[in-house]
Amino acid sequence: MGKTADLTAVQMAIIDTLKQEGCSQSAVSRHLSGKSVGRKKCGRKRCTMRRGDRTLRKIVEKDRFQTLGDLRKQWTESGVETSRATVYRRVQEMGYRCRIPQVKPLLNQKQRQKRLTWATEKQHWTVAQWSKREMPKCLKSSVKYPQSVMVWGAMSAAGVGPLCFIKGRVNAASYQEILEHFMLPSAEKLYGDEDFIFQHDLAPAHSAKTTGKWFTDHGITVLNWPANSPDLNPIENLWDIVKRKLKDARHNTLDELKAAIEASWASITPQQCHRLIASMPRRIEAVISAKGFPTKY
Known part of the structure; x- marks a missing residue:
């Protein structure tokens, strides 16, 4: 009884308010009964049919790199005249999202197989084993065209080593000079007397016979x-951190740029390096799952 009385009181209050606003008794009755005037369904009528939506899906799946303008043009050519906004809504409804495509290295079948074989061989390496690895990499940053600076640096799970600013192109001879004067001090700083595995990519200066002999002469194992395969190299992520920090400030001269790079590099902590090294087992699994194709890393 209490609920009925409360409901009646509410209804009476609504009726009084609507009458004060000038509504007729029939309008008040329709409001209380839940009936509305006009169309039963509110909102804009859907302007495309299911058959047309299926056509759009085929267009999208044929080439995922198309813009909304491209999709609209092809959809119109198929007989469905609609707006760009409608194309966007239909694509969203299909579960697709507009994204800037990631740039990944082009891998042929032989390279994918080698990546897959390599990852399978390293599948059971522990984080402790990956922590025995020293990874160098060069970074090229520009101030304004045509001025630029190239930098060499190395990392391990224990942190980063000293930077080397490079003049000119890197060939086998100049690379070995870098190894002698910067890599060895880095290894001593990061590993002391412990053994380590050195890793670098297959750039011509790295894979030269004289460079291989340099490592043999120094008793250093090369992975x-x-x-x-930059997605397998955590130092790529480290350089991304450095470059993001450089974007926050303007550098008018090469000296200013060098100082900014050194400051950014010096701010990298051993904890950041260790987290990146600890991602190696996940990177390996990602390569295996992707059957050698590029991964999100």
């Missing part, structure tokens, strides 16, 4: 490495 075999698959071609076109």
Whole structure:
């Protein structure tokens, strides 16, 4: 009884308000009964049919790199005249999202197989084993065209080593000079007297016979490495961190740029390096799952 009385009181209050607004008794009755005037369904009528939506899906799946303008043009040519906004809504409804495509190295079948074989061989390596690896990499940053600077640096799970600013192109001879004067001090800083495995990619200066002899003469083990595999190298992520920090400031001269790079590099912590090294087992599994194709890393 209490609920009925409350409901009646509410209804009476609504009726009084609507009458004060000038509504007729029939309008008030329709409001209380839940009936509305006009169309039963509110909202804009759907302007495309299911058959047309299926056509759009085929267009999208044929080439995932098309823009909304491209999709609209092809959809119109198929007989469905609609707006760009409608194309966007239908694509969203299909589960697709507009994204800038990631740039990944082009891998042929032989390279993918080598990546897959390499990852399978390293599948059971522990984080401790990956922590025995030193990874160098060069970074090229520009101030304004045509000025630029190239930098060499190395990392391990224990942190980063000293930077080397490079003048000119890197060939086998100049690379070996870098190894002698910067890599060895880095290894001593990061590993002390412990053994380590050195890793670099397959750049011509790295894979030269004289460079291989340099490592042999110094008793340093070099990790075999698959071609076109930056997603397997955590130092790529480290350089991304450095470059993001450089974007926050303007550098008018090369000296300013060098100082900014050194400051950014010096701010990298051993914890950041260790987290990147600890991602290696996941990277390996990603390569295996992708059957050698590029991964999200």
